[in-house]
Amino acid sequence: MAQEHEVVTADEARPASLTWALRALLALIAFGAVVVALIVIRHDDLLRVWAEGNPSARRILETKGLEAIKHPGEYDIKPPHFVAPALTLCGVIASLVAVIMVYLRNGFEWARVVLTLLLAFTAVASIGGIMTGPPFLFVVLTVIEIAIGAAAVVFMWMPATTRYIHPRAGAEVERLREHVGL
Numbered sequence: 001m002a003q004e005h006e007v008v009t010a011d012e013a014r015p016a017s018l019t020w021a022l023r024a025l026l027a028l029i030a031f032g033a034v035v036v037a038l039i040v041i042r043h044d045d046l047l048r049v050w051a052e053g054n055p056s057a058r059r060i061l062e063t064k065g066l067e068a069i070k071h072p073g074e075y076d077i078k079p080p081h082f083v084a085p086a087l088t089l090c091g092v093i094a095s096l097v098a099v100i101m102v103y104l105r106n107g108f109e110w111a112r113v114v115l116t117l118l119l120a121f122t123a124v125a126s127i128g129g130i131m132t133g134p135p136f137l138f139v140v141l142t143v144i145e146i147a148i149g150a151a152a153v154v155f156m157w158m159p160a161t162t163r164y165i166h167p168r169a170g171a172e173v174e175r176l177r178e179h180v181g182l
Contacts, residue, residue: 014105015164021155025101025115028148029094035141039086045135046082053133093122104156107165112156119149 039046044066051057051069057077060068069079096118103111126142134142155161 015158015160017155017158017160018105018164021152021161022101022105024148024152024155025097028119028145028152029097031141031145031148032090032094035138035145036086036090038137038141039082042135042137043082046138047079049133049135050080093118107167109165112161112165116153116156119153123149 047069048061048066051061051066054077056075057069057079060072060075060077068075069077072079097115100111100115100118104115123146126146130139130142
C-alpha cells in the first residue's frame, strides 16, 4: 500500500521561504527609500566626488569651490543630477516590485521569474554604479542592497516555494510515485 503524502496547494498556507522572500522584497523597498534619502542628504558629497573625477569640474572646484559647481553659470560644465533620477528610479522599481509581489504571494510562476530578472538587472546596474567611484557610504549601501536582493531570490527559488507555486506538479509527482509503488 502506498503511503499518503501531503501536497502543498496554492490554497494552503504560504511556506516560510515565500514569507521570507516577501519580507526581503519589502526590506529592499524600504532600504531603497533610505538610500534615496541619503542621496538627498549627501548630495554635496556626491557632487564633490563627481567634480573630483572630472578634469574641468575639478579645476573649478579647486579654484571657486562647490557652489560654483552647483551653479556653474559662466562655466562650460553641467553637473549631473542625482536626486531626481534616484527618486524616479526608486519609485518605479518599488512600485513594480510591490505589484509583482502580490502575484508572487498568490503563486504565479511568472512573478517569480520577473522579480528574479528585475533584481538581477538592478544588481548589474548597481555594480556599474559602484564602478563610477561614489563615496564609500554609497558603495556599502549598494552592497547591502544587492545582498538583500540576492536573499530574496534565494528564498523565491527554494523547494518549498516551488511546491507552493506548482502544487499540481507536486500532485503529479505523488501520482507517479504511487503508480510505480514508491
